[in-house]
Amino acid sequence: MLEIKPIINALLRSKVGAVLLLIQIAITTAIVSNAAFIINDRINYLNQPTGYEEENIFKFNVMTFGTGVDLIQQIELDEDRIRQLPGVVDAVQISAIPLSGGGSSTSFRLKPVPEKSKSVNASYFETDEHGLNTLGVNLIAGRNFTQEEVVINRDFTKYPNVALATKALMDELYPDGDGLGKTIYTGDKPLTIVGIIGMMKGPWMKLEERKDKSVIIPMLDPSKLHQFLVRTESGRRAEVMTQIEDLMHESYDKRVIQDLTGLDKKKADYVAEDLLMMRMLVILISVLVLVTALGIFGLTLFNINKRTKQIGTRRALGARKSAIIKYFVVENSLICIAGLVLGVCGAVFLGQQLMAHYSVPALSYWYVAVTAVAVFAMSLLAVIGPAKRAANIAPSIATRTI
Amino acid sequence: MLKMNNISKVYQTEMVQTHALRDFNLNVEEGEFIAVTGPSGSGKTTFLNIAGMLEPFSSGEYLLDGIDVGKLNDNQRADLRNQKIGFIFQGFNLIPDLNLYENVEVPLRYRGIKAAERKRRIEQCLEQVGLASRAKHLPQQLSGGQQQRVAIARALAGEPRFLLADEPTGNLDSLMARQVMELLEQINRDGATIVMVTHDAELARRAPRNIQVVDGQLADFTLYQGKPNVAVGA
Numbered sequence: 001m002l003e004i005k006p007i008i009n010a011l012l013r014s015k016v017g018a019v020l021l022l023i024q025i026a027i028t029t030a031i032v033s034n035a036a037f038i039i040n041d042r043i044n045y046l047n048q049p050t051g052y053e054e055e056n057i058f059k060f061n062v063m064t065f066g067t068g069v070d071l072i073q074q075i076e077l078d079e080d081r082i083r084q085l086p087g088v089v090d091a092v093q094i095s096a097i098p099l100s101g102g103g104s105s106t107s108f109r110l111k112p113v114p115e116k117s118k119s120v121n122a123s124y125f126e127t128d129e130h131g132l133n134t135l136g137v138n139l140i141a142g143r144n145f146t147q148e149e150v151v152i153n154r155d156f157t158k159y160p161n162v163a164l165a166t167k168a169l170m171d172e173l174y175p176d177g178d179g180l181g182k183t184i185y186t187g188d189k190p191l192t193i194v195g196i197i198g199m200m201k202g203p204w205m206k207l208e209e210r211k212d213k214s215v216i217i218p219m220l221d222p223s224k225l226h227q228f229l230v231r232t233e234s235g236r237r238a239e240v241m242t243q244i245e246d247l248m249h250e251s252y253d254k255r256v257i258q259d260l261t262g263l264d265k266k267k268a269d270y271v272a273e274d275l276l277m278m279r280m281l282v283i284l285i286s287v288l289v290l291v292t293a294l295g296i297f298g299l300t301l302f303n304i305n306k307r308t309k310q311i312g313t314r315r316a317l318g319a320r321k322s323a324i325i326k327y328f329v330v331e332n333s334l335i336c337i338a339g340l341v342l343g344v345c346g347a348v349f350l351g352q353q354l355m356a357h358y359s360v361p362a363l364s365y366w367y368v369a370v371t372a373v374a375v376f377a378m379s380l381l382a383v384i385g386p387a388k389r390a391a392n393i394a395p396s397i398a399t400r401t402i
Numbered sequence: 403m404l405k406m407n408n409i410s411k412v413y414q415t416e417m418v419q420t421h422a423l424r425d426f427n428l429n430v431e432e433g434e435f436i437a438v439t440g441p442s443g444s445g446k447t448t449f450l451n452i453a454g455m456l457e458p459f460s461s462g463e464y465l466l467d468g469i470d471v472g473k474l475n476d477n478q479r480a481d482l483r484n485q486k487i488g489f490i491f492q493g494f495n496l497i498p499d500l501n502l503y504e505n506v507e508v509p510l511r512y513r514g515i516k517a518a519e520r521k522r523r524i525e526q527c528l529e530q531v532g533l534a535s536r537a538k539h540l541p542q543q544l545s546g547g548q549q550q551r552v553a554i555a556r557a558l559a560g561e562p563r564f565l566l567a568d569e570p571t572g573n574l575d576s577l578m579a580r581q582v583m584e585l586l587e588q589i590n591r592d593g594a595t596i597v598m599v600t601h602d603a604e605l606a607r608r609a610p611r612n613i614q615v616v617d618g619q620l621a622d623f624t625l626y627q628g629k630p631n632v633a634v635g636a
Contacts, residue, residue: 318484
């Protein structure tokens with residue numbers, strides 16, 4: 001016997017506390033389902049595969065202030081010396097660092113400018129034939145470019161005619177999957193794709209349209225500030241990193257080594273804001289759920305204190321303890337269900353607003369459903385203690401004058 | 403109907419032991435109307451609570467309709483209360499958020515009676531107390547006397563064989579008190595056994611049998627005979 005009708009009637013006659021709780025449950029459901037969805041979206045973003053052994057790769061910048069040094073010769077010398085270090089797999093000078101948030105991108109086309117053609121935006125890295133091995137990414141078709149194909153350039157008079165491209169880019173340019181060996185264009189400059197790379201994130205992880213689309217161009221175009229990327233054997237990165245500064249200064253000391261950092265650290269810095277936002281959302285959810293649980297707990301306790309005599313009377317009239325517990329659980333469940341109905345509508349509305357104004361992906365209704373079930377379970381847990389307390393009110397309270 | 407043998411009730415705190423009832427013996431026959439009187443703190447309410455199974459006793463034996471109450475668990479006591487006893491409280495104890503119909507319905511719901519039967523009984527009982535037309539009203543919309551009549555309807559709805567009334571007219575003026583008393587007398591004539599706790603001597607005199615509780619023990623009088631007919635502890 002659930003007494004639903006008299007409970008509803010009683011709630012309708014004295015509704016302030018119930019309405020406040022209902023609103024609290026609705027707000028919690030609306031916010032928690034959207035926040036949980038955003039958190040999961042962030043977790044997927046933070047954990048997306050990059051294609052790199054991030055813990056074995058590091059980078060550093062070289063700022064040369066000395067004059068009279070041939071930068072290209074010096075870079076080749078530096079690369080050789082780094083590669084000689086015990087524990088180093090490969091090292092290379094490169095124009096951009098993956099996962100760092102900073103790099104270059106351009107449009108790659110099927111036909112040269114000014115012809116009309118399909119065009120896809122992608123990031124690009126300029127490096128030599130050691131780039132592929134240093135990055136450690138997987139070549140799934142074709143070949144790497146050779147040393148002879150690398151263009152060493154200071155004034156853009158020469159431009160390479162081959163390149164490597166990621167599968168994501170080639171699939172978009174050539175949906176039939178026959179891009180290997182084809183020529184694509186950047187502006188009016190042709191590049192024949194000699195190799196296709198599997199997973200390889202560019203410098204940006206969050207720009208959906210180009211995060212997986214990259215091109216590696218065989219070119220060295222060093223300036224006084226240039227950067228190296230080094231891949232080490234597993235577990236030997238820290239040991240190698242400690243030797244870099246001395247090694248670089250031994251061969252030429254009129255330069256400064258800056259930002260000697262692991263790739264995982266670069267990535268962590270890049271995603272720090274997202275991580276912070278995610279943590280804030282987790283705290284927000286926890287506080288909201290806690291406040292709602294306390295609200296239910298408090299309201300039920302308040303109701304019990306207000307209705308002590310009534311509970312005693314019910315017990316005197318034949319209510320078992322279980323009937324008293326059931327009464328409060330049903331009363332709370334009715335409030336909770338009404339709050340959840342309102343909260344689910346609120347969650348969908350909030351999701352649509354977030355999508356419209358803040359580019360948040362469309363809210364999955366699974367999150368709303370799971371949140372609603374979780375809030376309902378939480379409300380049951382919150383009410384059961386006070387309800388048991390109510391059930392322990394002695395029936396003899398009915399005959400006392402209080 | 404109700405038989406108490408050497409019932410004692412001791413309230414124990416860390417410092418003090420209080421004997422609210424001691425060696426309390428009482429035999430109530432079916433159809434009796436008994437008024438229980440006594441000074442404040444004498445143990446009247448404790449007797450009522452034990453008789454109504456609202457609290458346990460410390461020692462002795464209590465048989466209600468032949469059932470040994472001391473051997474029942476909490477659920478069995480709740481069920482027995484619901485089936486055998488109708489309560490009328492001094493403060494009426496109506497549930498303020500429920501209308502009269504729903505208030506009278508409360509004990510019937512705990513018994514699991516079907517809706518149609520509940521409706522029949524509620525309407526009959528409200529009719530009996532003269533409040534059928536006000537079934538949808540809330541208790542606070544009624545006078546004290548009317549509220550007590552609703553409480554009596556609630557006590558009658560379960561068709562109990564035994565009515566326990568705790569100062570049923572204590573919160574009423576004399577006119578309303580007389581009306582409530584006449585209603586109880588009618589219910590008694592219809593066959594219900596009534597035990598009424600009161601400190602109103604005039605009201606008590608209207609009951610065929612009076613008992614007095616003094617210091618947790620019983621003095622039994624039959625007032626119309628003008629002298630005590632049972633000694634202390636009878």
